[in-house]
Amino acid sequence: MTTLAPTPTTLAAVYDVIIVGGGIAGLTLACALQGSGLRLALIEAQSAEAVRQRPLAYALSPLSIRIFRAIGVWEALAPHITPFAQVILTDADAPQRVTFRPEDVGETAVFYCGEHARLQQVLQERVAADPQITCYYEARVESVTYGEAAAEVELETTQGRRRLAASLVVAADGLRSQVRQRAGIPSDGWDYWQSCITALVAPAQDHQNVAYERFWPAGPFAILPLPGNRCQVVWILPHEQAKATLALSQADFLAEMQRYYGDQGGYLTLLNPPQVFPARLRQSRRYYQHRLALVGDAAHHCHPVAGQGLNLGIRDAAALAQVLLDAWRRQEDLGEVQVLRRYGRRRRWENWVVLLFTDLLTRTFSNSYWPLVVLRRLVLIGMIRFPPLRRFLLRLMTGLWGSPPYSPSSSLAF
Numbered sequence: 065m066t067t068l069a070p071t072p073t074t075l076a077a078v079y080d081v082i083i084v085g086g087g088i089a090g091l092t093l094a095c096a097l098q099g100s101g102l103r104l105a106l107i108e109a110q111s112a113e114a115v116r117q118r119p120l121a122y123a124l125s126p127l128s129i130r131i132f133r134a135i136g137v138w139e140a141l142a143p144h145i146t147p148f149a150q151v152i153l154t155d156a157d158a159p160q161r162v163t164f165r166p167e168d169v170g171e172t173a174v175f176y177c178g179e180h181a182r183l184q185q186v187l188q189e190r191v192a193a194d195p196q197i198t199c200y201y202e203a204r205v206e207s208v209t210y211g212e213a214a215a216e217v218e219l220e221t222t223q224g225r226r227r228l229a230a231s232l233v234v235a236a237d238g239l240r241s242q243v244r245q246r247a248g249i250p251s252d253g254w255d256y257w258q259s260c261i262t263a264l265v266a267p268a269q270d271h272q273n274v275a276y277e278r279f280w281p282a283g284p285f286a287i288l289p290l291p292g293n294r295c296q297v298v299w300i301l302p303h304e305q306a307k308a309t310l311a312l313s314q315a316d317f318l319a320e321m322q323r324y325y326g327d328q329g330g331y332l333t334l335l336n337p338p339q340v341f342p343a344r345l346r347q348s349r350r351y352y353q354h355r356l357a358l359v360g361d362a363a364h365h366c367h368p369v370a371g372q373g374l375n376l377g378i379r380d381a382a383a384l385a386q387v388l389l390d391a392w393r394r395q396e397d398l399g400e401v402q403v404l405r406r407y408g409r410r411r412r413w414e415n416w417v418v419l420l421f422t423d424l425l426t427r428t429f430s431n432s433y434w435p436l437v438v439l440r441r442l443v444l445i446g447m448i449r450f451p452p453l454r455r456f457l458l459r460l461m462t463g464l465w466g467s468p469p470y471s472p473s474s475s476l477a478f
Contacts, residue, residue, distance in 0.1 A: 077228045079105045079198070080398060081388065082217055084205055084243050085236030086115055088180075089360030089377035091187035093234060094197055095135040096385030098190075100392060104197045105228055107219065112201050116184040119336045120262055121296035123275070123288055123371030124176040126169065127463035128378045137186050144182040146289045147173030149273040153444070155429065156280050160444040168455045169462055175275060175371070177288040177296060200226070208233055208243060215355040215399065232399040234357050234384070241362035244348065249358070253346035253365070258283050258430070259306035260368045261299040263338040264290070265321070267329025271295055277370070278324065279429035284369045285324045294335060298368055299324065300430070306340055343367050345419055351408040355399035357384055364415050367422040370461050376415055379463055383411050421460060
């Protein structure tokens with residue numbers, strides 16, 4: 065194992081792992097590596113407060129919850145998380161209703177929902193309490209040099225220029241990852257014809273912890289229950305229709321949303337200004353190279369249908385943590401390709417399956433082409449009448465179908 069020592073070139077800011085990106089994936093990785101003896105640096109371009117300010121909630125799979133339990137943050141998160149007692153899947157106005165229940169996957173809930181701000185805050189507090197982790201907020205990465213024995217990161221901070229060195233740099237800096245781009249790692253994919261509108265609403269009636277995924281020809285419409293009888297709405301529409309919908313008055317916007325939402329919740333109250341972003345699919349051609357690994361949106365990005373994106377990033381972080389902890393115990397160099405290959409092989413193909421599943425799902429359901437309408441409704445009938453099919457698809461969506469994000473020899477199991 066390569067052990068770095070302070071030198072004039074590194075200016076004594078020496079770590080074992082440098083994580084670039086203080087979002088949920090990067091913080092989850094930092095928490096998963098706590099207590100190992102590894103010295104960590106976490107770099108985030110925004111302030112700690114600013115990175116929390118994103119009015120969005122996420123669907124969290126049971127596997128993501130297992131990971132949060134394993135890294136010690138679940139107790140603090142649990143009061144702010146809603147477990148889904150049911151998830152009901154429908155196709156427009158068709159009478160078929162597929163109901164997913166916890167027993168379909170042997171869990172206490174089908175899915176969960178948590179708000180970005182709460183997740184960020186709990187993870188940030190956990191990281192800040194560890195003396196082995198140094199956080200650099202409001203810090204911009206100017207350059208990364210990947211040497212034979214170490215990687216060096218040049219930072220511009222509010223206190224001036226800094227230089228850090230480590231065995232490994234982890235890019236967790238999002239879809240447009242500068243670290244990935246500067247390393248020359250291409251990504252492939254496409255932009256969809258759709259945009260995603262998100263908003264928090266309060267239904268007049270109790271949501272009863274039931275989530276909905278409704279497929280309309282324009283795009284899917286998801287309702288995710290939150291604590292305090294609030295719901296996160298994820299509303300997919302073609303770009304021009306999304307733009308026109310956002311331009312409506314608040315009353316007209318709510319009326320249009322209510323048409324998609326249905327009447328099971330009663331009258332809706334809008335709790336925040338709607339947000340919009342384009343739907344995309346991206347996959348990096350590789351997840352690692354010498355002294356560099358990619359996690360989360362820096363490695364891949366999928367259509368928001370079925371709420372897979374953040375869960376993939378959390379599983380990336382867990383899998384990489386396991387690989388690094390095993391390598392650290394064996395006294396291997398954390399930045400060597402033969403170590404990082406274990407992570408890349410494990411995660412890239414599983415992510416491909418989920419990315420292509422979300423692509424197939426949105427293309428099959430987001431249209432009025434009658435042969436596909438007939439086909440997808442036959443699939444819904446099959447899921448209702450043939451429980452093994454329903455359970456298989458649910459295991460795929462919850463992340464419980466593939467290899468677990470740990471190795472049997474590791475001390476950290478999810």
